[in-house]
Amino acid sequence: MNKETFERLTVDLGDRSYDILVGENLVANAGKLVQPFLKQKRTFIITDENVAKHHLATLENALSSEGIASKSLTLPYGEQTKSFSQLEKVIDFLLENKIDRKATIIAFGGGVIGDLAGFAAAVVMRGVDFIQIPTTLLSQVDSSVGGKTGINTSRGKNLVGSFHQPRIVLADIGLLQTLPHRELLAGYAEVVKYGLINDPAFFAWLEENGERVINGDLRAQTQAVVTSCKAKADIVALDERESGARGLLNLGHTFGHALEAEAKYNGSLLHGEAISIGMLMAHDISVELGFCASEDAQTVRSHFHKIGLPLETSFVSSNALGGKRLEVSRLMDHMSRDKKVNDGRLTFVMTKGIGQAYLDNAVDMTTVAEFLERAVTK
DSSP: OOOOEEEEEEEOOGGGOEEEEEEESTTTTHHHHHGGGOSSSEEEEEEEHHHIIIIIHHHHHHHHTTTOEEEEEEEOSSGGGSSHHHHHHHHHHHHHTTOOTTOEEEEEESHHHHHHHHHHHHHGGGOOEEEEEEOSHHIIIIITSSOEEEEEETTEEEEEEEEOOOSEEEEEGGGGGGSOHHHHHHHHHHHHHHHHHHOHHHHHHHHHHHHHHHTTOHHHHHHHHHHHHHHHHHHHHHOTTOSSGGGGGGTTHHHHHHHHHHHTTSSSSOHHHHHHHHHHHHHHHHHHTTSSOHHHHHHHHHHHHHHTOOOSTHHHHHHHSTTOOOOHHHHHHHHHTOTTEETTEEOEEEESSTTOEEEESOOOHHHHHHHHHHHTTO
């Protein structure tokens, strides 16, 4: 086995518990690492064009060296791949190759591939095992952990899906070295989210070390991923199905998902970019409603600016809408379809300051519309 160093975290879900391994050389050693979790030495790898170009051969060789058979399907890169048509393509590939209930699907890619392959694993043959090997910073710290799987529709993001937990997660920090800077930066938005939810000490660490994370420092990246994964694992263990505390992980997502829907998932607005803007909007509306000190919101905005994250909805207008201003009525419509709507009321993640996020289902939607009107004119 090649030299490896990794940290092991556990998502404690009783008989469905699983480990997250964070470190280097995990893909090169994937055969040994996943073998204990296979019911048979037969796997199906779902990946995308970018990952396949850089890393698929390494994974296939690692599996083969342990006598594990694999067949791979390479899909287009990008958020538009999280669709009914691509789900059908994945399922057809699995059935054509005679998948059975003892086989294992390996999701080898970013959040799009993880969500899509995980959903396919949840529904094909009424459910088969799957393994997450996330290849982006965003997927390593967020989407690969917790068992949320699904696809987008024309009506909104992640509205069709299932909870289906992986058997193990291999977060290979070395894969981040081939990640485009824009993707790394977008993933950072999900890292800083954990500090803003309930860990002001982590936010303070990021203020000192965030630039090291996005500039490729392996030690800083490892610490950021480990801290983020531990935070998410703890929350998922408390609330697997998002009936309470897990909702805090949606900080910035109600606004962000509406922005993504307007951008039509065409690559002009990455998920992390939308969440960056959404988190700032969550802080701004919390200030306007008197819940959060303006100094805290400004500290967050200054950090995002220093790191290079997008700050305003004008980023969406210029990059996704050809300079056209966002329409508040359309954003409100997208938000009304959000999964967090309950009995006609939308639950927002608000904040009382850095590390003090909380759930609020009493925010008046007229107030939200007036806030958005101001936000889209900045």
